[in-house]
Amino acid sequence: MHKLKVILMTLVLLLSSLPFITEAEAKGGIVNPNKVYTYKQMVKDINTLKKAYPDQIQVKVIGKSEYGRKIYAVGLGKGQANLFINGSHHAREWMTTSLNMYMIENYAAAYTKKQKIQGYDAKKILNSTTIWFVPMVNPDGVTLQQYGLKAFPKKTHKSLIKMNEGSKNFKRWKANGKGIDLNRQYNAGWKEINSPAIPKYKNFKGYAPESAAETKAILKFVADINPEMAISYHSTGKILYWNWKQPKANYKRDYQYAKQIGKMTGYSLVFAGKNPSGGGFTDWFIHAKQRPAFTPEISKAYYETSPPLSEFPGAWKENQAVGLYAANESAKLKQKRIETESVKLEKKLKTLHTKAKGLKTYYYAIIKQENDVKLDKKHKALYNSITAESNNLAREVSLLPAKNRKKLSGYFSKINYYTNKSTLFMDSVSTGENLITAANKLDLSFTQGKLDDVTLNEQKVLKQSYANSENKINKMYGKLVRKLSKSKYVLPAKFTADNTQLEIDRYTLSLSINDLIKNGKIEDATTSLVKLNELEKKSKTLKQNSPSKYKTYPKIEEKLIQMKQFIEEELKNAQEPLTEQLPEE
Template sequence: MVNDYKTRKGWGYLKKISQLIVMMLVLSLLIQLPGETKAASKTIVNPNKTYTYTQMGKDITTLKKAYPDLVQVKTIGASEYGRKIYAVGLGKGSTNVFINGSHHAREWLTTSLNMYMIEKYAAAYKGNKKISGYNAKSLLNSSTIWFVPMVNPDGVTLQQQGLKAFPKSTHKAIIKMNNGSKNFKRWKANAKGIDLNRQYKADWGKIKNSPKSPSYKNYKGKAPESAKEVKAVVKFVNQINPEMTVAYHSSGRILYWNYKQSKTNYNRDHVYAKKIGKMTGYSLVYPGKNPSGGGFSDWFISTKKRPSFTPEIGKPAGETNLPVSQFSQIWKENQGVGLYVAQESIKLKDARDKKSAATLKKDSAAKLKTAKKLEKYYYTDIKSTSNLKITDAHQKLYNTVTKDIKALQSKVNKLPSKHTKSIKADITAMKTYTSRSLTFMNAVKYGSTLQTADKAVVKMINDGIVSSKLPDSHKKLNQTITQMQKKVTPLYGKGARTLFTQKYVTPAKRTAEDTKYDVERYNLLVLIEGQVKENKFTDAQKNLNKLPALEKKSIDLKKKNLSKYPTYMKWENNFKVKIAELQKEVTDALTKEEEAAKKAEDQKRMEQEKEKAAKELKEQQAKENEKAKQQVREKQKANQLNNEKNRSSFDQQKPAQPNSKPNSPHNGGTPRQIVNN
């Protein structure tokens, strides 16, 4: 019994232990990596294996497809061996942050961290989740985090795959750079033997302990920014102008954050560094006596005067890559870093924008005062028609204000609208002054054009030029008057509009009115010439008859302004010569037409009389013939009556003979001869 009891008790204990193990296994399956949302979807980036350049490229494509409205991808350059260097943008905001990894080949777990960060932040954005207390959606709507996950794709590939990934012709040189070894696990440099984190322009010339030739580590190159990979990064950073940067390295769980800053910037960056140190548990590295220089963060801090951080992730691993087994802890330590940096970058940019806006406001206010000086050139000093001109001072001031507007607008476009309302109001006011000024200058210029068109018409009259140029010039004058009126309408100030009309429009209209009958006469002249060519002389004469009245109207107008048309009679005389020639031709033609018509009429009358006589003769002959026929008919009728009478008398005198038949052609007898008395 005791043994049975012990057995049962043992089995019960084992059963509980088994249940506990099962529960722990279930929980381990449910628990995700730190920072992941509970609504787990299939993970794109797998950081728990050797993460290659090829895999990174595939994952970038997949992430872009999974989050098309949030993720953007750029190729910012190529490595020394032609591998593309990718930049992945995450977010929709105007504040830029820059995070990179794998400056050093053996530190490729930083690429895994970059890529995993992209995916988890994107998923948190889509699910409206927080990571380490930071709202991904809110922050990424106000910022864009740019990642270059693998700065050194050649070096990473060499460290992971060895010589097989490179042309055979390069193997000897690569082995030499590795001190004769074919084991590349310690490799830091790019595949040309240049340490990319010793390539930046930050006391590059003072870098110590650099090999004299390409090597697997520490060789700074022949000149700063000579490596293609570094050139691409520098160019890209200058393009996006980030507020803060993070350059991930390994290993040691320490944080570099300073490089010869000013005291103000040092104190500022120290606050950020302490926060990141607290988040990650990494120890802050404080300035030493001889900073090495040449690193990305060194360059960014010294050149841009903005914060940059270099976290060395993972426990010390020596001269090789970190084991992937450390990734879970590394992610837990760093999951909030990108969002924290984005948050502080937004604040930094907003503070700087606000300060910039305040400075710009002072500038815009001063420039607005300058712009207001334009007013005197198009309004205040416009008292008479003699003021309607473009002075050198006016043009110079207008050009200055126009440039000022362009410069202010360019600066305003870079600032958030919440800080620029009053600046935009100043720019709008400046544009009003330049617009009014330009309208004035355009009116003056077009006024000169109208005066030229006016003079052209007057000159033709005074020079006696009778040609198609007159109606063409007159038409152009009227068109120019219409356009000038359109230039006058938007002018600022009723006084200015009145003066422009007085100086330009009214005289031109007077000229158009004075010469309209000349144009009408010339057009009639052309019409008459055409009618003469077509032998329409009657129509031509009708139009010739219209000319005297038009001539009188034209001359009356000229006489009212003889100072303007002192030699207008030249045109009149030349016109009369042309008309006289036409009149003679028309008169001669009409005379010939009348004579021909009279002759034709006489001929027609003679033919009609002849036809009438012939008709009368024919009718007379017809009457006579009818009369003769009537007489014949009457005579025949009389003869018939006499014959019948004679026959009747004869029959009465002859005795009857019953048995005999009268001779006739029908009974063979001889016909009787009838004697007509």
């Protein structure tokens, strides 16, 4: 019986030392965390995982390291809310890459098998959230720490050794390939960070914040995916960083998340003092995005080296459900943020609707006489302000789910009611002004005695223009506005067109008679001359009876009379030979 107890206790100890994978197992065991995990192995595993789970996993290259190594992002899930998890900001902390990759595989397998991990339903959570992993932020540093100088060009060896304080042993290396500590690069308290003056194997913050290629790639990627929450894995300490100068409300919120992650992992929460050191990704994310971020340190403390592989089973046991928990909370955060943004947008739209009502003043309320029908600078400025704000709000609303968009769409219809009326008013006035310009141009041509194909075309265009203008004015808001607009623009243009029509008819008929005479059609020419006299008489009568409406153009009259006299002379000459040949009685 004693031997049996010993055997059972031995089995328990052996099982507890193995990698701790609960309900979900990695499909096919693609990721092996029980060996030194290299950049090359990570790339191979990412491609294999993509093939194994094509419907769940997407892969992106988000940038390149200082030495040109591709920085990979792996998206897992199908939801609109995003969680961002990353690893290996520091070279010697590559075990966090193993953890990232193992998490990806186990979550994908749990999704496929409809399994739960520590009570968290992987499929349900990943249908509402996408977890974006950047498993290895610092591929150059990791490669240098694992392989040493042989993985880098010979021309760089001297500078790498110098940054490593003369040593060719790079097991303690923490920085990127250019000697910049990537977790001191972010612009959150960067200026206050104590740092070596020159690049070094650890702690050099860079000559400027966010200057390293790897940092730039991460910042751009965060801007692209806009995550609700972030977890930046590091190793050494089994502690949890979670706060950096948050406002009181955010502090209270984030503290609740930190306590839960601390409970899940067993890690002690770090409470920063009044002036905490910054520059880290988590510090920056909390400060810049005003959203929760965490830095779990996944192993015991090891000085100037990477944690041994024996630390991984414990790290996995402690963190296996952290990603799903954070993803689930990210979905809630996004929904809450959407509702908050919807309320803010609705308030802005209500204010804009009130502002849009003010447009009515300019296209209707103040218009009492013809001089009020005009393009007003204040009207245009208000209109431009409203349309610009409306377009900006429309872009913001377009990012919301369909349900929220539908609720807010009515405000745009109300706002557009006033902007459309303003558009029509300003367009009609602008067209009317152009119409008057065209009428004045034709009037000037006639005043100057110009009567040719050009003026004929001007008159033709004017007639078409006042018809189009009248159609627009008929759609303007307000009966009085329409009446005054027609009086100001359409009627004067119509008078000018009508006033010149008889003169143009006389001119074109005179040209026609000349052609008849040239072609020997004397009888037809004589008949047309009678019509020409009738038109001349009609024109004189109209101008005498309505001098204010029908204007007389002396130079045009002189020209037309000369043309008629020429016609009469030509007809006389054409008829004389016929008279001479008549037989005597």
